[in-house]
Structures are given as C-alpha cells and as structure tokens.
Amino acid sequence: MRLLNASGCLDALTAPEVARSLDVFVTKTVTPLPRDGNPPARIAETQGGMLNAIGLANPGIDRFIDTVLPELKRLGVSIWVSVGGFAADDYGRLCDPLDDHAEVEAIELNLSCPNVDETHENAAAIMRTARGSTRKPLYAKLSAAVPDIGELARAVAAAGADGLSLVNTVRGLALDEQTLRPRLERAVGGYSGPALRPIALAAVYACYRATEIPIVGMGGVACGHDALEFIAAGATDVALGTVLFADPDAPARVRSEVAAEAAARGFAAPSDACGIAHLPASTTVGHRDRARSLVV
Numbered sequence: 001m002r003l004l005n006a007s008g009c010l011d012a013l014t015a016p017e018v019a020r021s022l023d024v025f026v027t028k029t030v031t032p033l034p035r036d037g038n039p040p041a042r043i044a045e046t047q048g049g050m051l052n053a054i055g056l057a058n059p060g061i062d063r064f065i066d067t068v069l070p071e072l073k074r075l076g077v078s079i080w081v082s083v084g085g086f087a088a089d090d091y092g093r094l095c096d097p098l099d100d101h102a103e104v105e106a107i108e109l110n111l112s113c114p115n116v117d118e119t120h121e122n123a124a125a126i127m128r129t130a131r132g133s134t135r136k137p138l139y140a141k142l143s144a145a146v147p148d149i150g151e152l153a154r155a156v157a158a159a160g161a162d163g164l165s166l167v168n169t170v171r172g173l174a175l176d177e178q179t180l181r182p183r184l185e186r187a188v189g190g191y192s193g194p195a196l197r198p199i200a201l202a203a204v205y206a207c208y209r210a211t212e213i214p215i216v217g218m219g220g221v222a223c224g225h226d227a228l229e230f231i232a233a234g235a236t237d238v239a240l241g242t243v244l245f246a247d248p249d250a251p252a253r254v255r256s257e258v259a260a261e262a263a264a265r266g267f268a269a270p271s272d273a274c275g276i277a278h279l280p281a282s283t284t285v286g287h288r289d290r291a292r293s294l295v296v
C-alpha cells in the first residue's frame with residue numbers, strides 16, 4: 001500500500017516536507033491553457049467536511065513543464081501529474097508533452113471535472129485519446145455521482161486505463177447562517193471530508209468487483225482505520241485529502257496507524273487485507289488473490 005495525496009489538497013512547493021512524507025505526490029490538475037480559477041470565496045468549511053470551488057487554477061501545461069515540474073523533480077518523490085480538459089482532444093495535448101519526462105511516473109486523468117460530461121462514451125473517448133498520446137500509466141479519476149460507477153470503470157478500463165482514482169468530490173452547497181445566502185461565490189462546490197467516506201467506499205467496492213485494475217481509494221481518510229477500510233473494499237493504494245489541510249503530519253501518522261490496525265486483525269501487512277470485504281463472512285483468509293478469486 002502506498003500513500004498519496006488527493007490532487008489539489010497539497011502544494012508540494014509550499015510544503016515540501018509533507019510531500020516527501022508521501023510515497024507519491026499528485027499535482028493539482030493541469031489544463032491546456034492557464035486558468036485563474038474562480039473568484040473568492042472559494043473554500044468553506046462545513047460540519048461534515050469542506051466545500052471548494054477553486055476552478056482548476058493552474059499555470060497551463062507549457063508553464064507547468066517549464067517551471068513547476070523541474071522544482072517537483074527536486075523533491076525526490078514519485079510524481080503523478082493530474083490533467084484535465086474540456087474535450088477529448090485536450091487530454092491528448094496534455095499527455096503528449098509529459099511522455100518524455102522520466103520524472104513523471106503516471107498521469108491521472110481528471111474525468112470528473114464539472115465542465116466535462118462524465119458519460120461512459122465521453123470517458124472512454126477521453127481515455128482512448130490519452131492512451132494514444134502516452135506510454136505512461138494512466139489513472140482515471142472518477143466521481144461517485146454517476147448512475148453506475150462500476151460500468152463507467154469497465155468502460156475506461158476497456159479504453160486503456162491502467163488504474164482508477166476513486167473518488168473525486170461531489171457537489172454540495174453551504175449557506176451562511178445569518179444571510180442564508182451561499183457561502184461560496186459560485187454557490188455550489190465540491191464536497192470532501194469525513195462525510196464523503198461511505199460514498200467513496202461504495203465506489204471502491206463496486207469498481208473492485210467490476211474491474212481488475214489497481215484502485216487508489218480516497219474520500220474522508222483521516223486515520224489508519226479509514227485507510228484499512230478502503231483497502232478492505234478493494235483499494236491497492238490510499239490518498240489523503242482534506243485531512244492534509246489540518247494535519248500536515250497525517251501521512252506519517254496514518255502510515256503507522258494502518259500498519260497497527262492491520263496487525264491487530266492478523267494481517268502481516270495492510271496490503272494483505274485488499275478485498276477482504278468481498279469475502280463471505282465465514283472466510284478468514286485475507287490475501288488479495290483469495291479475495292479476487294471469490295468476487296463474482
């Protein structure tokens with residue numbers, strides 16, 4: 001099991017020591033052209049998590065490669081670049097220039113951007129375009145706000161995805177207590193945090209049954225037990241998101257806690273619990289191969 005950050009939840013150049021405490025650093029989503037993002041207010045805390053409407057603020061792919069990527073390379077940690085566009089061709093234009101950069105381990109396709117219709121056909125078309133533009137591993141980041149996420153996962157896997165990142169935020173709204181007006185300038189934002197965890201777990205569970213490709217589970221992970229639940233549901237790796245805003249020591253803490261949680265349940269390593277949630281209640285074997293063999 002590797003620990004990653006959820007895209008957009010950590011600025012590695014501002015907090016390099018936090019980035020180095022992860023196994024993989026995932027960049028903020030990069031788009032073909034620079035974007036200033038949405039006007040403030042863009043973040044609002046809620047009782048069960050956080051809303052954000054950053055708007056994919058980023059320097060654009062050319063400036064990212066020229067100025068940001070060299071700085072990230074100096075961190076000495078594996079790098080995944082998150083990319084997002086507004087049409088299938090955009091993803092090809094984003095993946096192509098990253099292909100020759102050895103410091104980029106994988107590319108995460110943000111297929112759950114509010115500006116992109118996340119139908120099976122569109123997601124598969126984007127994946128095919130990206131697959132034709134790079135030799136690097138491609139992870140599809142999906143939203144749980146679709147009718148059948150398992151079917152969507154099958155579609156992107158068939159189109160060339162090497163893995164899945166589950167899940168992105170879901171739409172939410174917070175109102176000011178006094179004025180009863182939206183707290184975000186754009187009203188609706190992406191909802192993350194502890195309340196998202198059951199939704200994310202259900203998505204990981206469904207996609208593990210639907211595909212055989214690796215899954216990065218994320219959504220409300222705040223402690224080792226949370227991480228172990230994602231592994232049990234079928235995730236091979238786990239990403240930390242909202243918790244990083246409040247606890248920069250979360251990667252080291254969660255890594256220690258998940259090892260202890262796994263050991264307390266008789267697993268030699270957290271990864272040995274992969275897929276255990278899919279086994280019959282009477283089965284005590286926790287190895288991922290055994291779990292996979294019993295998934296129907």
